[in-house]
Amino acid sequence: MPEILYQINPDRNVPWNNLPLLPVRKELYLTIEILEKLGDAKAALARLQGRSIVIPNQGLLINTISLQEAKISSAIENIFTTDDELYKAYSDQTNEINGASKEVLRYKEALWSGYNYLRNQDYFDIEYFIKVFQEIKQTKDEIRPDFLNTAIKQSGTGPTAGQVIYTPPKGQAIIKEKLDNLVTFLNDDENFKMDYLFKVAIAHYQFEAIHPFRDGNGRTGRVFNINYLTKKGLLDVPILFLSRYILDHKEDYYSGLSGVSQRGNWKDWLLFMLKAIEYTSMITFQKINEIVSAKDSILEFIKKDTRKVRSPEDLVNTLFTQPFTKVKHLVDSGIYSENTARDYLNRLCDLHVLEKKEIEGRHYYLNLELYRILSE
Structure with missing residues (x-):
């Protein structure tokens, strides 16, 4: 009689209390x-x-x-x-x-x-x-x-x-x-x-x-x-x-x-x-490669803009930690004041880096490239 290497479940309607212990042969x-x-x-x-x-x-x-x-x-x-x-x-x-x-x-x-x-x-x-x-x-x-x-x-x-x-x-x-x-x-x-x-x-x-x-x-x-x-x-x-x-x-x-x-x-x-x-x-x-490439490209783009942004690296890093950013995120992280954060986010909307969305009376800034990469 051949050796049984694995005792299968004899009846799917009955609790398999004899489920074989590990390891597996x-x-x-x-x-x-x-x-x-x-x-x-x-x-x-x-x-x-x-x-x-x-x-x-x-x-x-x-x-x-x-x-x-x-x-x-x-x-x-x-x-x-x-x-x-x-x-x-x-x-x-x-x-x-x-x-x-x-x-x-x-x-x-x-x-x-x-x-x-x-x-x-x-x-x-x-x-x-x-x-x-x-x-x-x-x-x-x-x-x-x-x-x-x-x-x-x-x-x-x-x-x-x-x-x-x-x-x-x-x-x-x-x-x-x-x-x-x-x-x-x-x-x-x-x-x-x-x-x-x-x-x-x-x-x-x-x-x-x-x-x-x-x-x-x-x-x-x-x-x-x-x-x-x-x-x-x-x-x-x-x-x-x-x-x-x-x-x-x-x-x-x-x-x-x-x-x-x-x-x-x-x-x-x-x-x-x-x-x-x-x-x-x-x-x-x-x-990962697409996210990093998009982040680096956007950072370079922002740095070249004639309207200078303070701490652009911190701004872009925050934008790439989640697709939706709020003014509050930048303020709570200690990067900018509320007015500066709002100004920079709106400016990035003008540059087509972000898209401003109003949902249930609240404003969100969508990172278009990050959203695209994650959705594909």
Whole structure:
């Protein structure tokens, strides 16, 4: 009788309490094709890391790119907001924000909350996942209680809509056992030696299969992806558009997850994740170059204008930390007085660098080039 390398889920309608613990047998995924794609993904990610490190003001990337990652990851969960609504909400940062924009901003905060949590300690733990989840959902809820019946069902309106496609483990003791195994796998690089990109892909699947929370597991798992890459030094700051690839290949993403639980198909799952890392590293690299090029070009343009601007570098850096700027931003940062800030922003509108917008009685100044780059 052939050896069973991975015990698949025998019944998708019954809680998968026997979800195999990590690690995964290498025979299930280690092929020439996988190793070649690993090399491609590592090269693309290393190029992105090298580019981001040499940028003097990483605030250019931190706000703009992580905000887009938050928007895209939320869209995977059918939480949609327009760029204008999101950038306005981020610019305002008030308690008046509601709806989809608020959900997206919570994701961004969770991304940074997880990043800072891991900077303050040398390991992952269950508390890390709980804190990220709580930030996303703005709740004090923790691991699913024993009485809760949770099943993942087919979405949409087709003939299979509403059918159960997966039932995660049930019971807090079992869920905690699986999570304990997951964090041990993440932290112990001596006993679980493998490339970090293999490890993040395997861990992402395992977290989604455990499905420890009532809701928000998908977004928590995608925050983890980026936090893991920064924790392991593969990224300096969380600036990867990883959710872009998942959104564009949403069916393949969910098919890959199901392929592991139903057929033990780890090879296709790892190929998907490695392709996602490679592709999104490339497009993030391109966007960084476009942002930096646009910033430098606008700075040079302002310096050549006959009407001199005081502290042009500080002004342009502020304009590129988010698409919508307000007079208040320049005043609060201590760069200019209110009158000077308003005069300079209006002058940049005359030069077609910015576009003035009035929304709900408030004035915003849209950085046209930054908006274009992020929207493409």
